[in-house]
Amino acid sequence: MKLTVAIDGPAAAGKGTISKAVAREFGLAHLDTGLLYRAVGAKVLAGAAPVEAAEALVPADLAPEDALRTPDVAQAASRVAADPEVRAKLLEFQRNFARREGGAVLDGRDIGTVICPDAEVKLFVTASAEARAERRYKELIGNGHEVTPEQVLADVKARDARDAGRDAAPMVAAEDAVMLDTTELSIAEALDRARECIRLKIK
Template identity: 45%
Template sequence: MKTAPVLAVDGPGGAGKGTICRAVAARLDWHLLDSGALYRLVAAAAARAGVALDDEAGLAGLARDLPVRFEGEQVWLGDEEVSEEIRSEACGDRASQVAALPGVRTALVGLQREFRRAPGLVADGRDMGTVIFPDAELKVFLTASAEERARRRYKQLKEKGFDVNLPALSAEVAARDRRDAERAVAPLRPAVDAVVVDSTALDIEAVIERVLQELKRRGLAPDA
């Protein structure tokens, strides 16, 4: 039985899912699930526990008992605040490797579904509409060109003071896209009933408004 409506937003890294999902969740006062953070947290927990990234059983064990807590934009691993650490490119690359393992994905299914609570949930990820919440009231597949996604990430990291190289970042984006699309379990693809939004030439507010309009059409958002 459904406990709350779900907006499932899937798409490749750098398409703007996190920004859009946080904004929509805040406007509707809904809960937020950043599923990508869960895989990054597994990667971070593995580094702390000395578990190799190809140890599927060991990583699945970490995922089942993941002591995760979200507080606004802060992410906690047990009693340690790890928001900045898990947003690094290195952690993102490790998380992409971890997410390709079927045992890890299976171990995190239950945890992700527990985030579905009233008044509603905005779920940000790669397989929210295809695997985790196939009955979501609205499914959005948010994408952008690989070049634009690399450019956005480059700008974001430079503004935070990181020394990054755009060609190298572009190569990492392409490699991550391949891993996400080719993994055996829950490959990245739009759900058959998803609304596809290409954000390459759109600003943030335009994308937010498009998503809100789709929610309004389904009676899930106020007309204010």
């Protein structure tokens, strides 16, 4: 079976949680494509040039995830993701993963529009900036980072603007994507809706 599930959306909307859960439930491989850009961003923060960092990326660079989940790395990832050359270097890796035997779930910003426009299932997971900032703040505080709610909200809004406004593969919902707003949804409710979309395609 070659089933590709493309899940897009802004930071902290819940797409990562949903992606991992449906991948486990349906026996699909999972790729958080944001980690690719975070890993490149981390290399850039360490002094590497963006394109060279993307070319040299290996699976080991994606772990440990916690080191790639800091606010500084997130902002660096958003900056390098706006570089068309960086995106081109990572494109083939993502497409090959998407069409692997057994099926795959990919989550990111441009999966349904650029990476996998022919994906069998497309979801765009979103939520209000305030709801997403609150979730991210709790996550960061829980991981020991010293941030304020105001800082996190400002970061979320800045990243949204950069991701949606970039020339290279801007974050936008695919025309045939199912919109899933999680602002007022519990995790269980959001997962139920995502599962239903996938079940309909499998049938």
